Amino acid sequence: MEFEFLNKNKPASEKEITIVIKTLALSTENFMVKLWRSSNGGELTQNLKIYSTSEIIERNKTYEIDIYFPECVLIGDDSGGRLIITKKTDDNIFYFIDAGSPSLEDGQKFLSLKELTEFACDEEANSRINSDNIDIVSTGIKQITAKEVLLVKKALNLEAPIGIIKDLLSKKDKTLLCNVNKYKYEKSIKLLSEIIIAKPNNTINKN
Structure with missing residues (x-):
């Protein structure tokens, strides 16, 4: 992985990963599938988190991602109303949008999770001062x-x-x-x- 977790979890089991793949119709090459084999979710910054296999299905249901962004999957949030969304395929483009936004283009677009994490770190640092x-x-x-x-x-x-x-x-x-x-x-x-x-x-x- 090109980024590091602030708090890293144990890897997910193949059974746990398979359940999520089938439930959310993820590609086996999706970024999250690869990540879970290294760490079952975790915190990227003080506020930014990536969901575990036990969280991601419920979160996608709560935010009705299948209705508003049917080709995407919600993979995390910043604990403050903004969501991290990526495609269900192996696209590896990450969108950082406000919950309730009607379009992915309303938010920021990042070519890697490392880039998104650095952006969030800068925001958190600015908020402290x-x-x-x-x-x-x-x-x-x-x-x-x-x-x-x-x-x-x-x-x-x-x-x-x-x-x-x-x-x-x-x-x-x-x-x-x-x-x-x-x-x-x-x-x-x-x-x-x-x-x-x-x-x-x-x-x-x-x-």
Whole structure:
């Protein structure tokens, strides 16, 4: 592999790999198949992770990748609303897009996972020295639809149940995410500007 994991796992078994190949219709030459034989997923940076065989099927189902990007597979995320997507074949091109984006071209395109990792590392370094962190809060749409709630859940990578998220979104100035990097969520906030907005974060940095 041309990159190194921050935290590397044990290799996946051939049985585990075969189940994922059949379930997600992956090519046996897909990048992930080769990776799992070395490490069953792992962390590339503090925030960036690649899914294990036990995670990837559920994640692809949650984000409905087979509906929106049927020729692709979701292989990881940055724990902040952005997804790492590649083709099911042996294409080895990696797309870094906001959850909820309708097109792969809306995000960044990388010719290797090493290149994507270096990009993410630079962003994380900048966020540590950048004071422009924000809170993401609701605008208070009274008649918010289930589809809109799901879009917000995916875009912000929220773990809370749909019902709780809907209740928060129907009220004004309810915090959905606190003290996050504004550049990471910039596109998602713009895309969902009628539902969520950014506000300056008032958390005091004690470091």
